[in-house]
Amino acid sequence: MGGLDRTRGVRLRRSAVAALALSGMLAGCGLGEPKQTYEQAYEAMRPDAMAAMKEAWPGVEMEKDSADLEECGGLDMSADKNASKIEQSATYRGEVPAEDRRSIEELARAVGERLLERGWRNGSATRSPGKGDLEFAENMPGQVLLDMEKPGVHGWVAVEAFVDSPKRHSVSLNLVTECLRNPEWKK
Known part of the structure; x- marks a missing residue:
């Protein structure tokens, strides 16, 4: 016993x-986890992204299409998420004027090249990392997507160009942070 x-x-x-x-x-x-908050990551990306967009697409009237804060805190195993962590995103969309004859690939690359000049890199750790030259995350007939990240910033910019109709191209720029700490949680 x-x-x-x-x-x-x-x-x-x-x-x-x-x-x-x-x-x-x-x-x-x-x-x-990163010490960076979702607000800090977003503000670290926004000025470069907005400037690159304006330089690459002159004459394109860009409008803010959406802006979201998504709660992503809590245990990964739980379906109930809380606001201890937030993922922030904003999407800007515009229609390319008819006199701009660039292809959708050229439109997306124009933003990517300006971001490269500002120290960004192609791809991201979680989305189709590129090596050196700009590589599209997606390149389908009528649509291209280019992901860019800024070293040291926990987020990425998705540059998309697509064909709306045979003679009309549209573009969008989406800024997205990773799921990061919310400094306002339970203050």
């Missing part, structure tokens, strides 16, 4: 150690 009690005690200790390790892992998940 004594041997069974010892085996049970060993199992209980192992279970306790495993539970403690698991709780430590769950509590420590945030230790390697």
